[in-house]
Every structure is written in structure tokens, then in C-alpha cells.
Amino acid sequence: MTNVTTMTDAISNGVSDGDKVYLAGFTHLIPFAAGHEMIRQELRDLDLVRATPDLIYDQLIAAGCASKVTFSWAGNPGVGSLPAFRRAAEEGVPTEIELEEYTHFGMIAALQAGASNLPFAPLRGFIGSDLPEHNENIARIESPFDDDYVYAVAPIEPDVTVVRAQRADENGNAHLWGIQGEQKIAALAADTVILTVEELCSEETIRSDPNRTMITSDDVDYVVEDSYGSHPSYAQGYYGRDNEAYIEWADIASDVDRVEAWLDEWVYSVADRREYVRKLGVDQLLDLEPESAYATPVDMGRYRS
């Protein structure tokens, strides 16, 4: 059964106003194209969940899509803060946002609880921190076996998680390499999973290297082939991180009018990722292209019983 569709259809069928939405990825393979489609479809009241909200969440917040952000580190990696996130948190511009805040480990543990159908997950985190006082989903619990203690977090179960990988077959069996982040558990914790990839491949390719598989078809609802769908973040082996874009965003986002103009130019006036890439231009893509460095093949063997 093939699940392949367009980003437009995946977002309009998979995401509704008010949903808890997780756009996964730790710096790597961030689903910018999916986020831009959510902005174009004018989704509202989203609870944007993610360990490391970065530019795509800043853009969604600036466009008025969010009423809540659930997170553990909200910044522009290596550059500074997220201006639109800060405006919303400090001044309620363009909308008030509620914050549900964790540490990275707390967030990951909450996703693990969601992904493994547990009422909570224990962790040695939050110790000595003021955070538990401000989040009712974090609680101290005593060990049932000795006098030790840990913190527990309630499950995080997104309505929709968008994950990205380098390649998948048409049923949604996906290969991911490079930095893996929280892609797998964010997908397994969610009701609906939208998988977007750089390219479609055969099932045979997936089966040739099962250790590289991030998620299998049973847990995937929509498959979207979207080349360069992570720009300005990156896809290991396909294109590099557009660091200039991250640095420029600090400037653009500091001014509400410039953010509006940027959204008009790069999101609202652009039909899809293909058009975005055309607008970006060939030179930009060539500049981001890495030299090839293939992994040494492994011999999985062929065994007959």
C-alpha cells in the first residue's frame, strides 16, 4: 500500500487547528517545508512541541499559528535567541503563547513515555532546578525499592509528528543517517505521522541495510518526497546547513515588518518547496553541496535455511 502524497495534502489531511504538533529534528533534517505549508494553510492554535524550537517555530509563531510552545531549548543554534518567540513570550505579539518547559532529557523522557505507552517516565534530571515548580507534568517520586528518588514526567503524545529522513520507500520505511536526534521516539509517540524525505527509493534498498531504518511503514500515515525540504537546515550527504540564513534570521526577525515581508516573499507567495528551491537558485544549492564521502559497505550476507 502506497502512502505517497503531496505536502499540501499531507498537511491539510493530517493537521487541524488546535493540534499538538511535533516537527522533529536536532539541527539536522528539520522539516521547514512542512512548517511553511502549515503557515500557508493558516493553521491556528497549534501547540508547537519540540525539544529545540528553532527558526521554523519562530516563523510559525510570527505567522500567528501557535497558542502554545512545549520545549526544552528555544534559540537560534550558535547565533542567539528567537526574536518572534521572545516577542510572543514577553509581549504577547502577535499572540499570547503559553509555555510548557522541560530540559532536553525531560522532554525526551516524556516522548519515551508516550512512545512506549507508559503513564510516566523516570529520569535523574531537574534536580536542584526551579523548573518543576512551573510545570505540573514534572513530579518528584520516591523509589519503590530504596530511599533514592527521581523525577517523573507525564507522556507527551503529539496529535501529529512530522519527521524527515534522507530516503524512504513508497510505504514509508525510512532510512536516516547522521544526527538522529529524537526523530524516532517523536514519531512513535504520535497519533499521525507525516514522513518527508529527500528521495523515494525501493523497498529493496531499505532491506539491504535494515540497521539504518529509522521508522517502518506501519507507523507512517503520509509519505512526501520533498527535495531540499529541510533548507536552511541540512540533510547529511545531500546538502549542508545554510549558516548564513540562520545568522540573517536574527536580523530579519528582530523587526515585525521585516518578518511579515519575509513571510510574504518566502512562504505565502510560494506554492510549494519546488518553487522555493527555484527561488533560492542554483548557485545557493551548489554552495551547500558537500563532497561525497560514502560509508564502506557492510556485508549483510545471504542465508538460506
Next chain:
Amino acid sequence: MTYSNNELMVVTAARELTDDDSVLVGIGMPNLACNVAKRTHAPGLRMMYESGTIGSNPESPPLSIGDPGLASGALSIEPMANGFNYYLQANRLDVGFLGGAQIDKYGNINSTVIGDYDDPIVRLPGSGGACEIACHVDRTLVVTPHSERRFPEEVDFITSPGFVGGREGRKELGLEGGPEAIITDLAVCRFDEHGEMYVDSLHPGTTREEVREKTGWDIDFADDVQTTPEPTDEELRIIREDLDPDGQYTGQSE
């Protein structure tokens, strides 16, 4: 050779690391410090990044801890859950670097909010992995500019615990380790038997008055305050030629 304050900070931080250490590397100056250490006195230094890469060997300084250059050629890449569960929580790392907007006299760090949590004056990025690093490594190091705003007597919000209420307070929480050194552009500060920060060495040309003025409480000085050793020509060469050729993080010599 003349050197910048930032170069001195990087080299001073590098000297805190030993050949046996496993370190959770931060971006910017901590990344430079770890690489200086690895190329000088600590070739065996084991480096892990919060993005899960172990034994990264980037060809140029990464802008972010999730850069593709940290993945290419690494020894291993762990998913986030493994990094936090099996490495950090399981005390497999000796040293971690932390930053923040405020650091107080007990080495507690705030990277969450300035002002009230629910009505912040400045909303900062939050913990990320910082709280867990502060809980689980043996020694945390901070590299930061020295100012009164940055060194209040008490932080507005504890994101990452230092010696919460003193060394005893930290022990009562079940935490080992703690802050080891705060390396600023004026001095190297350490923590006494009560877990309170004091000035251990002053950088060349810095006075006690300057440090007092830029610290939010009446900070103590060691009985025998030393002068922070200057960078060697070799350390400066490694920074300028190999690690930060554009002076992105360190600036060049004054």
C-alpha cells in the same frame, strides 16, 4: 606574543582538561578549549557533543552543536535518548561546559528568564541539556565575560544547579561533583569548602578592585591569589592557524 582576552579564556579553560577526561563539549569557546587541550597536553581527551556525536573531528569550527561536520567521520552517533540516558545520566562524562545569563555565588546558573518566570523581562532559551550536565558530570566549567549583571548574588531562576545552598545542600540532593571553575575575562574563580565562589587567580593586568566592581556580592579572594598564566606561542598558533582562523570566536590579538 600579544593575545586577546578571549584567547586567554580559551587557553585557561583548555588547561582545566586532562588526558583522561571525557567531556561534553559546548559550542564556541568551549569547543576551541577542548580542541586546544586535545592538540597539546590532552591528546586522549574524549569529546562528545549534546547532539549525540562521539569523537567528532570537524575540519572547521562548527556554528552549532548539530552541524553536519560533527557527524562526518565521528566515532559514533547516538540518538538523543541514548546520549542522555546511557551517557550523561550514567555518569560516563567527567566534564561539561555551561553558559548562562546569570551565575551566582554558589555557581547556580540561570539560562531561563530574567525577572519573573510568568512575566519575564527577558525570556532566555532555557535549559536544553544544561541542567542534566550540571547534575551529572564531575566538574562543570563556565567560560563567560565578567560583569555585575552576570554575577548577581542570587540568580533569578535556577536552571542548572551549582552548590545549591552550599556543598552540603548539593550533597543532600544526591548530587556529586559540581562547578569547578568559572573562567572570565578578568579572573579564574573556584569554590571554597562551603561551595562559595572565590577568586583564585587574576588575569595579567587585572586588579582586585575591578573584579569587586563587576561582581554582585563581596567576593572573596584566595589567600595567595595567583596571576593566571599567559597563553604559550604554541597555544596561540593552534587557535589562530588551525581552530579559529577568522577570529570568529576569539578575535585576534589586541
